[in-house]
Amino acid sequence: MLAGACNRSGPDLKGCWFYTYSSDALPGRDTLQSPASFLNLQSGGIYTRYTGIFEYGTWDYKEKVIRLTSRQAKVTRLSVLYAAGNQLQLGGQDKTVDNYESQPGMAEDPLRNPFSMENNLWRIPPQIRESQDAINSRLINHCRFWEKYFRWALESGITSVDVRATPSPLKIYGNGFTLKPFDKLPPEWKSFFFDSLDCQAANDRLKTIMEQKTLSFPPTQNKYTMFISVFQQMQHFLR
Numbered sequence: 001m002l003a004g005a006c007n008r009s010g011p012d013l014k015g016c017w018f019y020t021y022s023s024d025a026l027p028g029r030d031t032l033q034s035p036a037s038f039l040n041l042q043s044g045g046i047y048t049r050y051t052g053i054f055e056y057g058t059w060d061y062k063e064k065v066i067r068l069t070s071r072q073a074k075v076t077r078l079s080v081l082y083a084a085g086n087q088l089q090l091g092g093q094d095k096t097v098d099n100y101e102s103q104p105g106m107a108e109d110p111l112r113n114p115f116s117m118e119n120n121l122w123r124i125p126p127q128i129r130e131s132q133d134a135i136n137s138r139l140i141n142h143c144r145f146w147e148k149y150f151r152w153a154l155e156s157g158i159t160s161v162d163v164r165a166t167p168s169p170l171k172i173y174g175n176g177f178t179l180k181p182f183d184k185l186p187p188e189w190k191s192f193f194f195d196s197l198d199c200q201a202a203n204d205r206l207k208t209i210m211e212q213k214t215l216s217f218p219p220t221q222n223k224y225t226m227f228i229s230v231f232q233q234m235q236h237f238l239r
Contacts, residue, residue, distance in 0.1 A: 011083035017100035054123035105156025
C-alpha cells in the first residue's frame with residue numbers, strides 16, 4: 001500500500017499544487033519551474049507533474065519525503081519542508097525551496113481533473129512524425145484540458161484563474177480567444193510536437209476551423225460557462 005495514500009500521521013498532500021516562487025535559490029540555478037508548473041498528487045498513489053516536461057507515474061510519502069516514480073522509472077525525491085492548509089514548501093537536492101499553493105475543489109475523477117494524465121496527453125511529445133488524425137487528437141485533448149479547466153473553476157467557485165501561463169496556441173481573453181501566429185507560439189507548445197512541420201500542421205488545422213466554422217457563444221454572463229461551451233464546440237469541429 002502506498003504511503004502517500006494512507007499515511008494518516010503526516011500532512012494530507014493530495015491535490016494539485018501550483019508553483020508560485022522559489023526561495024534560497026543557488027546563484028545561477030537553472031530551473032524549469034514556471035507559473036505553469038504543477039504537481040498533481042491523486043489518491044491511490046497516482047501523480048502528474050509539469051516542470052516544462054510532463055511526467056506521470058506513482059507517488060508515496062514517507063519520513064517527510066515525497067518520492068515520485070515516473071513511468072520511465074525515474075525517481076525524484078522532494079523533501080517536504082512545510083505543509084499546512086493550501087501552502088507547501090518542497091526542497092530539492094540543490095537546497096532550493098520551491099513554494100506551492102493548492103486551490104479548492106480538484107476532482108479525484110481523472111476524467112474531470114484538468115491536470116490528470118488523461119487530460120494532458122497533448123503535453124507528451126511523440127517519438128515519430130504524427131498523421132493528421134494524430135495531430136487532431138492532440139488538439140482535441142488540448143481543448144478538452146481547457147474545457148475541464150474552466151469547469152473546475154466554475155464548480156469550485158473560483159473567481160479568477162490564470163490563462164496565460166499554460167502553453168497554448170490560443171490566446172484567451174475575457175470574452176473569447178484568438179489563434180496565435182506560428183512565429184508567436186510559445187516554445188513549450190512547439191516542443192510538444194515531433195518537429196516544426198507537425199506544429200505548423202496543427203496551427204493550420206486550428207486556423208481552418210476558426211475561419212470556416214462558427215462558434216456559438218451561449219447567452220450567459222458567466223465566462224466559465226461560455227468557455228466550457230466553446231471548447232466543447234472546438235472538440236466537435238476537430239473530430
